[in-house]
Amino acid sequence: MKPGPIARIVLYLFFVGLIAVPFILTHRTSRPDMSGTQIDLRVALRRYGFYLTEDSAQAGVHFTHQAPVLDAQLAGIMPEVASMGASVSIVDYNHDGWPDFYVTNSRQGSKNALFQNNHDGTFTDVAPQLGIADVNQAGTGVSMGAVWGDYDNDGYPDLFLIKWGKPMLFHNDHGHGFTDVSAHAGLPAWMNANTALWFDYDSDGKLDLFVGGYYNENIDLWHLKTTKIMPESFEYAQNGGRKYLFHNLGNGKFEEVSATLGIKSRRWALACGAADFTGTGHPDLFIANDYGVSELYLNDGKRFREVGRDVGVGFSPKSGMNVAFGDIFNQSEYSIYVSNISEAGVLIQGNNLWVPQEGGRGSGLHYANMANSIGVELGGWSFGAQFGDLNNDGNLDLFLTNGYISADRNRSYWYDFAKVTAGNSTIIQDAKNWPAFDGRSLSGYQQKRVWINDGVGQFEDIAHSVGVTDTHDGRAVAVGDLWNNGALDVIVANQGGPLLIYRNHVDPGEKWIEFHLEGTKSNRDAIGAEVTLYWNGKEQLQQVAAGTGFAAQNDLSVHFGLGKAPGLEKAVIRWPSGIVQTLEHLSPDQLYQVKEAQ
Amino acid sequence: MSQHVAITAPKAPQTTQWKKWLSLDNRYMPPVFITLILLVGQLSFGILESYERTLLAICTSIATEMIMGRIFLGKWLNMASAYITGISVGILVRSPAFWPYAVAAALAITSKYVIRCRGRHLFNPSNFGISLVLFLLPASAAMLSIQWGNNMASMVVIWVLGSVIVWRLRRFHISFTYVISFLVLAIVRSWIIHEPWLSEVSPITGPEYQLFIFFMITDPKTTVRSKKGQCIVVFFVALLEMFFRFDQSIYAELYALFWVGPIAMLIEMWRDSRHAASRSIEAPALPTVSGSSPQTLP
Numbered sequence: 001m002k003p004g005p006i007a008r009i010v011l012y013l014f015f016v017g018l019i020a021v022p023f024i025l026t027h028r029t030s031r032p033d034m035s036g037t038q039i040d041l042r043v044a045l046r047r048y049g050f051y052l053t054e055d056s057a058q059a060g061v062h063f064t065h066q067a068p069v070l071d072a073q074l075a076g077i078m079p080e081v082a083s084m085g086a087s088v089s090i091v092d093y094n095h096d097g098w099p100d101f102y103v104t105n106s107r108q109g110s111k112n113a114l115f116q117n118n119h120d121g122t123f124t125d126v127a128p129q130l131g132i133a134d135v136n137q138a139g140t141g142v143s144m145g146a147v148w149g150d151y152d153n154d155g156y157p158d159l160f161l162i163k164w165g166k167p168m169l170f171h172n173d174h175g176h177g178f179t180d181v182s183a184h185a186g187l188p189a190w191m192n193a194n195t196a197l198w199f200d201y202d203s204d205g206k207l208d209l210f211v212g213g214y215y216n217e218n219i220d221l222w223h224l225k226t227t228k229i230m231p232e233s234f235e236y237a238q239n240g241g242r243k244y245l246f247h248n249l250g251n252g253k254f255e256e257v258s259a260t261l262g263i264k265s266r267r268w269a270l271a272c273g274a275a276d277f278t279g280t281g282h283p284d285l286f287i288a289n290d291y292g293v294s295e296l297y298l299n300d301g302k303r304f305r306e307v308g309r310d311v312g313v314g315f316s317p318k319s320g321m322n323v324a325f326g327d328i329f330n331q332s333e334y335s336i337y338v339s340n341i342s343e344a345g346v347l348i349q350g351n352n353l354w355v356p357q358e359g360g361r362g363s364g365l366h367y368a369n370m371a372n373s374i375g376v377e378l379g380g381w382s383f384g385a386q387f388g389d390l391n392n393d394g395n396l397d398l399f400l401t402n403g404y405i406s407a408d409r410n411r412s413y414w415y416d417f418a419k420v421t422a423g424n425s426t427i428i429q430d431a432k433n434w435p436a437f438d439g440r441s442l443s444g445y446q447q448k449r450v451w452i453n454d455g456v457g458q459f460e461d462i463a464h465s466v467g468v469t470d471t472h473d474g475r476a477v478a479v480g481d482l483w484n485n486g487a488l489d490v491i492v493a494n495q496g497g498p499l500l501i502y503r504n505h506v507d508p509g510e511k512w513i514e515f516h517l518e519g520t521k522s523n524r525d526a527i528g529a530e531v532t533l534y535w536n537g538k539e540q541l542q543q544v545a546a547g548t549g550f551a552a553q554n555d556l557s558v559h560f561g562l563g564k565a566p567g568l569e570k571a572v573i574r575w576p577s578g579i580v581q582t583l584e585h586l587s588p589d590q591l592y593q594v595k596e597a598q
Numbered sequence: 599m600s601q602h603v604a605i606t607a608p609k610a611p612q613t614t615q616w617k618k619w620l621s622l623d624n625r626y627m628p629p630v631f632i633t634l635i636l637l638v639g640q641l642s643f644g645i646l647e648s649y650e651r652t653l654l655a656i657c658t659s660i661a662t663e664m665i666m667g668r669i670f671l672g673k674w675l676n677m678a679s680a681y682i683t684g685i686s687v688g689i690l691v692r693s694p695a696f697w698p699y700a701v702a703a704a705l706a707i708t709s710k711y712v713i714r715c716r717g718r719h720l721f722n723p724s725n726f727g728i729s730l731v732l733f734l735l736p737a738s739a740a741m742l743s744i745q746w747g748n749n750m751a752s753m754v755v756i757w758v759l760g761s762v763i764v765w766r767l768r769r770f771h772i773s774f775t776y777v778i779s780f781l782v783l784a785i786v787r788s789w790i791i792h793e794p795w796l797s798e799v800s801p802i803t804g805p806e807y808q809l810f811i812f813f814m815i816t817d818p819k820t821t822v823r824s825k826k827g828q829c830i831v832v833f834f835v836a837l838l839e840m841f842f843r844f845d846q847s848i849y850a851e852l853y854a855l856f857w858v859g860p861i862a863m864l865i866e867m868w869r870d871s872r873h874a875a876s877r878s879i880e881a882p883a884l885p886t887v888s889g890s891s892p893q894t895l896p
């Protein structure tokens with residue numbers, strides 16, 4: 001049977017239609033270029049309920065991160081191997097009820113800074129006089145991040161400094177200074193780590209410390225014995241740094257127990273987070289790994305068991321760079337946001353939003369990646385991200401930083417990057433095989449994303465509309481109510497760039513409530529405590545965490561947006577000790593200081 | 599001159615049938631081989647974006663081939679070729695979305711029925727579908743980024759198996775010529791742009807190149823007939839690829855085949871028509887054969 005002319009016409013139309021599909025879909029999903037448009041913040045306030053202004057100068061904060069300069073053998077690819085180190089952690093170090101923040105620097109001889117809140121919208125760097133500024137001296141490595149936790153339960157959070165080099169633990173001397181207690185604590189002489197968190201994994205009331213290595217700990221990046229220091233694979237590398245789990249012995253000393261308790265990974269960890277995913281009362285551990293799959297370690301109180309592949313999060317290897325938890329559907333379950341790399345025409349990994357599936361919080365734990373359907377998949381070369389209710393409407397929003405290496409705008413390193421990473425391990429892991437950057441960019445000058453949650457399962461990027469227009473190479477992002485006015489402000493630490501403070505201006509008609517918890521039987525910072533708030537027939541779960549996102553720590557106070565005319569019902573606090581405490585007769589627009597019931 | 603000889607083949611004994619099935623010469627060997635690559639890659643390294651996406655590409659490819667074969671050729675075609683196209687799309691295309699897999703597979707098969715000349719399709723189907731999707735959809739699709747652990751052992755297994763199979767299919771010279779051309783031109787590129795030679799060699803040690811070397815450039819229906827011609831064509835593929843690489847094109851090899859393959863086919867057809875014309879002038883009494891199949895594989 002010979003096909004007639006109509007059949008052939010249909011065939012040609014079908015073919016043309018197939019070619020047209022990409023054009024149509026690309027046009028429909030493309031992000032409009034708003035770089036030249038004027039921002040009317042009054043419109044943003046009316047439309048979205050908030051806007052942000054970059055107020056670092058007004059706040060008196062003038063801090064620019066300096067990237068590491070490593071061994072000269074790495075000079076050609078220095079922008080890549082020295083691409084991290086900008087971090088921010090929000091902490092009330094002096095217990096005055098106002099959030100301060102600590103930022104790291106990463107060039108030898110550069111200084112870290114602790115910006116103390118002056119209660120008037122300005123901040124003063126007090127790190128030099130408190131002894132935690134000059135911590136990047138030659139021979140000791142440089143800072144990559146910091147996490148704060150009151151390991152000795154004296155009421156003042158102590159500082160663990162994450163380093164490529166000698167890790168450092170500083171005891172907080174009641175807000176008057178810091179003492180280096182690294183040697184007494186029993187920390188190792190050297191590690192190349194980018195992530196850490198404080199948590200009480202065994203619920204004994206004392207904070208323990210997890211640290212995730214990136215480069216192998218035997219490498220001194222300033223004095224290389226070999227150039228074979230790169231990952232053996234772009235997505236299956238297991239030649240990274242080891243993991244550390246420091247069990248708090250209670251006398252200022254820590255015992256390293258990672259292998260004993262089942263954590264033996266040598267993947268390239270970049271971010272981690274702890275939360276109780278299974279309802280056992282013990283915090284589990286989620287690790288986002290660069291060059292590989294994510295790992296989820298379930299904690300039964302005695303041992304950790306890696307179940308990433310079984311529960312769906314450890315199947316497809318990407319470039320994990322962030323871990324943030326958020327109850328985005330207001331159903332008392334954490335979704336997990338992991339950032340990855342997406343570059344048009346080269347590599348479309350897409351960020352992951354791991355959403356627990358039906359019956360999620362028990363033994364049947366399973367996750368599905370819903371980043372695409374919810375609209376938070378494509379950011380760029382993404383790093384830090386945090387959930388927070390930015391417009392106080394009762395739904396958690398998402399702030400994401402993007403951008404890797406911004407240099408020459410017109411020349412890209414992507415071709416060479418793709419060329420080498422496609423190859424065999426013997427080629428990729430030797431730095432001398434990598435072509436030199438020669439001033440080129442790699443996913444540079446990318447915009448941030450401010451994804452606002454509509455409460456019915458969709459996120460919309462409104463970054464430009466609400467005033468977030470910078471294109472620095474974002475790394476860490478932390479959220480906290482810096483002005484104690486019921487609005488979550490955002491601090492962004494940029495690699496080799498200025499520290500940005502986005503002050504949040506929220507419609508005053510949108511109500512809020514905050515809780516600052518203090519443990520008695522539990523660890524004093526109440527890290528790991530969960531607060532479930534019930535209002536207007538809704539519920540939302542949040543937790544106190546010391547280390548989340550990428551190289552970041554949010555304020556320990558938990559913040560809930562309530563929307564307009566909230567009918568507050570109750571707040572239920574589940575402390576790490578297991579004690580459950582219910583708060584009733586709550587009023588909106590208040591910060592509650594809550595002490596664990598005896 | 600062409601002759602039609604009617605031969606009645608004796609019925610093969612049962613044992614011979616089994617031997618034929620196990621022989622590397624049978625038409626199902628390439629699909630079996632690519633399925634093995636997929637399974638080994640997936641089970642050892644999780645190379646796929648997801649099973650569902652790969653299945654979508656395979657099903658789309660087969661469904662399109664079935665429908666179009668029925669309508670335009672009037673018969674139910676053997677699905678081995680469509681299966682290879684679908685599985686190639688399923689392995690090589692990387693996208694968080696589903697639809698690029700379906701579009702690439704449908705484009706690949708449809709191109710066989712639309713872009714034809716003298717009864718032959720010009721483009722390698724999977725090369726056409728994947729190249730077009732990569733070119734038109736940079737924000738939604740990329741090519742295989744998962745590198746099988748960047749592991750030499752798995753590559754050696756594929757090289758050995760692949761070489762044995764293309765050898766038995768009498769197409770080893772195509773793969774070999776391309777590899778040699780690539781390596782020599784890598785030296786040239788390295789010398790010209792002053793970058794490490796190993797960085798220029800690096801791409802050919804990755805998994806997507808193995809599919810390219812063993813499945814795309816050896817496709818019997820979209821390569822020229824003569825052995826010498828096949829070697830010349832893949833050399834030109836490598837040469838054009840070099841220029842695309844100078845332009846920092848990440849998918850240089852695909853785009854090179856996209857252009858060189860059809861041009862080579864057209865040149866061959868033109869030469870055939872010239873020879874046929876000259877033969878008909880020399881010996882006008884002899885009948886000519888039209889639509890002869892140059893295929894060495896079914």
